[in-house]
Amino acid sequence: xxxxxxxxxxxxxxxxxxxxxxxxxxxxxxxxxxxxxxxxxxxxxxxxxxxxxxxxxxxxxxxxxxxxxxxxxxxxxxxxxxxxxxxxxxxxxxxxxxxxxxxxxxxxxxxxxxxxxxx
Amino acid sequence: xxxxxxxxxxxxxxxxxxxxxxxxxxxxxxxxxxxxxxxxxxxxxxxxxxxxxxxxxxxxxxxxxxxxxxxxxxxxxxxxxxxxxxxxxxxxxxxxxxxxxxxxxxxxxxxx
Numbered sequence: 001x002x003x004x005x006x007x008x009x010x011x012x013x014x015x016x017x018x019x020x021x022x023x024x025x026x027x028x029x030x031x032x033x034x035x036x037x038x039x040x041x042x043x044x045x046x047x048x049x050x051x052x053x054x055x056x057x058x059x060x061x062x063x064x065x066x067x068x069x070x071x072x073x074x075x076x077x078x079x080x081x082x083x084x085x086x087x088x089x090x091x092x093x094x095x096x097x098x099x100x101x102x103x104x105x106x107x108x109x110x111x112x113x114x115x116x117x118x119x
Numbered sequence: 120x121x122x123x124x125x126x127x128x129x130x131x132x133x134x135x136x137x138x139x140x141x142x143x144x145x146x147x148x149x150x151x152x153x154x155x156x157x158x159x160x161x162x163x164x165x166x167x168x169x170x171x172x173x174x175x176x177x178x179x180x181x182x183x184x185x186x187x188x189x190x191x192x193x194x195x196x197x198x199x200x201x202x203x204x205x206x207x208x209x210x211x212x213x214x215x216x217x218x219x220x221x222x223x224x225x226x227x228x229x230x231x
Contacts, residue, residue, distance in 0.1 A: 036220070045225040048219070051219070063218075103170065104212040106210070107176070110164065111164050
């Protein structure tokens with residue numbers, strides 16, 4: 001059974017960099033699928049941040065592209081998110097998920113981690 | 120402003136049938152891309168509820184069904200139960216500059 005688990009600091013200062021990692025268990029990232037990050041500001045809806053394939057091919061939400069980097073480490077079976085120059089508007093629960101490309105849906109999700117941006 | 124438009128809220132009494140609409144455009148739903156639905160119970164991660172317009176993952180009751188027509192889609196829930204109270208999100212793929220994988224703004228279902 002595939003499981004995803006986000007980890008990283010729960011508090012980030014404005015203008016600094018948000019860094020999160022998603023550890024995947026029960027499935028090898030090298031075997032295929034795309035992997036993605038989605039966020040949800042408090043009380044609001046879901047926003048796709050970006051996705052990555054095992055090869056390192058990435059796709060980013062145009063509204064965040066200038067600040068986002070997603071990378072994958074197949075040796076550790078995890079993928080990561082970096083968001084630079086954060087502001088209070090980046091406060092959200094961040095989810096990682098597996099993306100079934102070709103069919104374009106997210107079939108497995110992590111539990112999510114709340115990241116607050118505050119000084 | 121979400122690329123896919125959903126009503127903010129719907130409600131129904133136990134046992135009733137409710138529907139949630141999801142309206143897109145020619146670059147996503149109308150462009151032939153499938154619609155998927157997620158259920159998010161309070162304080163939890165979204166869970167895939169319907170994929171490829173009208174398919175249910177294993178374990179999802181057949182009270183949940185989906186349909187797609189033109190630039191819109193719909194989620195129907197029959198025999199409403201208290202545990203169905205949750206937020207529901209539609210999702211599709213968008214081929215325009217607005218992004219790749221896009222979500223609706225979400226609909227809060229209240230069971231009266």
